[in-house]
Amino acid sequence: MIAPREKNDREDLEVIASVVSEAIDRRRRGEDPTADEYVRRYPRLRAEIEAEFETIALLEGKGAAVAGEACPLGELISSLPPLTQRMIFLRDFEKRHWDEIARLLGQPELELRQSYTKAIRGLIERGSPQAGARGLPG
Numbered sequence: 001m002i003a004p005r006e007k008n009d010r011e012d013l014e015v016i017a018s019v020v021s022e023a024i025d026r027r028r029r030g031e032d033p034t035a036d037e038y039v040r041r042y043p044r045l046r047a048e049i050e051a052e053f054e055t056i057a058l059l060e061g062k063g064a065a066v067a068g069e070a071c072p073l074g075e076l077i078s079s080l081p082p083l084t085q086r087m088i089f090l091r092d093f094e095k096r097h098w099d100e101i102a103r104l105l106g107q108p109e110l111e112l113r114q115s116y117t118k119a120i121r122g123l124i125e126r127g128s129p130q131a132g133a134r135g136l137p138g
Helices: 004-028 035-041 043-060 073-078 082-093 098-105 109-127
Strands: none
Touching (some): 035 043, 043 073, 073 109, 082 109
16 A cells, blocks of 8 residues: 555655646647646646746747857757766756766766866857857857
């Protein structure tokens, strides 16, 4: 038998996954869903829903990038090698510790940390709206 709190946690995760999936589908159809409309439906999940919407905006951007605007982070990350993408996902989205990331990826921790630092610096430079003005590749 599942403990009551564990059951609620699982149900909450399912609701959040459903909200995220629906919001992304709506954005891709040209709609502009907001966290507030989902928070009204699921007020107990306010913090989680707002955090997910921040992540969606960060990864997908507000639409196509135009001159002088930053490129969506998801687009920048997708241009990186698959190992680097996985490392960023494990570290920044799953909040894994470095020793666990090293074990999962089968790479020395120090090398992963160095690659991560280099990749993040590159993302910051490439994603900056001023990157073009400084002569950096965009």
